Amino acid sequence: MKILLAASDIGGLKEIVCTRGTDTSLQSAPQPEALETFCVEKRDTHILHIRLYQDRYVVTTRLGGVVDIYDLQNAYELVRKYDNLGLVSGERFISLVVPKTGDAYCYACTDRGQVFAINLEDLDTQPDALQLPIKYVEGKKEISCFAQHPTEKDVFLFGGKEIDLHVTKLDRKAKKFSIVFKAKNVSTNRIQLREPIWISKAEFVSDSTDSFEMLTVTRQGQMRYYDTSKGKKPRASYKISADAIVAMSLLDTEKKQVICSDTHRTTARFDYSRGLMEGKYTGSVGSTGAISVFRKSNLLVAGGLDRYIRCYEIGSRECLVKVYVGTEIADVVILSDERGKKRGEREQSSGQKEKEESRNNKGDESNADENNADENNADESDIDSDDDAIWHRLESNLVSARKKRRLELS
Amino acid sequence: MPKAESDILKKIKNKQLRSQIYGEMKKQEEKEKLKLRRERRKEELEHPELKEKRLAENVPATIDSKRVFDETVNAEVEGQDDFEEYFKSPEKDPKILLTTNAHAHKQAYEFAAMLVEIIPNTTFVKRKRQYSMKDMAKYCTHREFTHLIVINEDKKEVNGMTLIHLPEGPTFYFSINSFVKRKQITGHGSPTDHIPELILNNFTTRLGKTVARLFHSLFPHRPEFQGRQVITLHNQRDYIFFRMHRYIFQENKRVGLQELGPEFTLRLRRIQKGIKGEVAWEYTTAMYKDKKKFYL
DSSP states (O other): OEEEEEETTTTEEEEEEOOTTOBTTOSSSOOOSEEEEESOOOGGGOEEEEEEETTTEEEEEETTTEEEEEETTTTTEEEEEEOOSOOOTTOOEEEEEOOSSSOOEEEEEETTSEEEEEESSOTTSOOEEEEOSSOOBTTTBEEEEEEEOSSOTTEEEEEEETEEEEEEEEETTTTEEEEEEEOOOOOOOTTSOOOOOBEEEEEEOOOOSSSOEEEEEETTSEEEEEETTTOSSOSEEEEOOSSOEEEEEEEETTTTEEEEEESSSOEEEEETTTTEEEEEOOOOSSOOOEEEEEGGGTEEEEEOTTSEEEEEETTTOOEEEEEEOSSOEEEEEEEEOTTTSOHHHHHHHSOHHHHHHHHHHHHHSOHHHHTOSOHHHHHHHHHHHHHHHHHHHHHHHHHHHHHHHHHHHO | OOHHHHHHHHHOOOHHHHHHHHHHHHHHHHHHHHHHHHHHHHHHHHOHHHHHHHHHHOOOOOTTTTOOOOTTTTOOOOSOOTTHHHHHOTTOOOOEEEEEOTTOOHHHHHHHHHHHHHSSSEEEOOOOTTOOHHHHHHHHHHTTOSEEEEEEEETTEEEEEEEEETTTOOEEEEEEEEEEOGGGSTTOOOOOSSOOEEEEEOOOSHHHHHHHHHHHHHSOSSOOGGGOEEEEEEEETTEEEEEEEEEEOOTTSOOEEEEOOOEEEEEEEEEESTTTOSEEEEOOGGGGSSTTOOOO
């Protein structure tokens, strides 16, 4: 598999190519095939966020208020650098939103509520500077999360320190945000004291456009679920950690699963409908600030202050890859995975022998399943067939070995 | 003990007699060992190559030599870190503020007085209850301090020390034990005002290097060699031993060392990014379940 990470000590990107089972802490285990460094700058201009755009670009934000766009296909060559965005000293990007499909605009949001809309199809134009409708107060009120609706490309949410959850709509012509929904804080606690607000990460959890369903995690260790059709206060609030939660990645909105990590060492999968922990992803000795889910092959990649990249299988929580990268990690993303590839792609890369085997396997499976538009199903069957192929090969090898032994004995 | 001898011992039913005979046997054994050693020493004095050969062959297996493989040992340090500024500007010396926990007792102040003596350019300020560590770090940054040290004392015993590198961290917490005051060391000398030299021993992993860089950044760049004082921070199995000596070079003799004291042992408990921010490393007992795995 191929993993791309933001190395904060050197201010650049690192790309790891490795197989499952790679572990740099074990001399007998396979070692990474390649560990290359790109786009190196200084530590004080290190990369904060990495997002991919259509297998073409790597969009990054840097400390010091720079947005860089690199070519994904061409050894991370710099395509465009937006460096005169006019950020005040001390202002930093807190979020970068790159649309999956249908929109060419990506949005980079700062802690003071400035949003830069960059047209990725037309890189020559200067980005539009927009302002979120909130007032920034240094050290007291600042934004810490900004996210886009999965289907409505003009609907965003934001929240932060003493800024409760807001849903806004962008008017592209007027270049203005208007507030659609503003959440209300939870009730006072049992000694009648106000609960502090400090949302660290938030996401939309449903595609519905009439009302919005959102999930937030806080620096107080709570996880809160909002439904705008039912009220302004969170529908559920669970204390899931004793420490501040710093990273969140939605896993499955049907199973209501989410992966969160805190400022200590815990990275765990939660059921947000019940606020229950389903299992921990262990191994890290420091805070894990960067987590990313690779849905195609059901993988979680995590990295943080302990300078290791760890890759887990989401279901079994087994650590598949552990690589020492030498620098702290600010963000991480899996670019590709051999097992997660589509059947066609893998056949091209693998040898002829495997081709024949996979053809044999094809007969077992229904063709309708293969043409299924649902990616998840297709991938599952893909992994199954892969396992079958391995079993088949193993068995045939065993049979031949047994025959040989019998012949030798006789 | 050979089997025949242990069989003899087993047959003796009187416990007193048995233990007496056992003691005699042991004594005899030791005597023989000593005799062998003396003979060997004599032989080796005549033929020094024999000693070399013996030492080369008999390498004892220690926990250190059996250490679990760690890929970060002696790995190249990549990029920059928070201590970059100290190492980049040799003309700027560190400035340290020292304080204790709130409601400290005599022991904490004694320890503080000792640290003021050891670390040059240190100012001690009595802790006020209303200021948190984050507040103090902010005030120190405004006054151009480079480090903030907070001594922690509990039940009249100094048990920990927080070291904050300013202005942007990181924060280290060490536990302190085996503290021996100067007075308790026999034949100790007393230190002078000279800036001491610093020996950082055995910090090999990436984490160890971070810790070493912290201690390095606590002391001014140029030691005063005429003082002939040296501070040693020796790491062994993740325990950091603090010692202070005065040395003298003698002709045709080994280097003369006089201990100046004090002695104490530090153990890294936590490293946090920034000023008490996200945890970069934290001690847990489970980490040391494997007796041959070390982190510094």
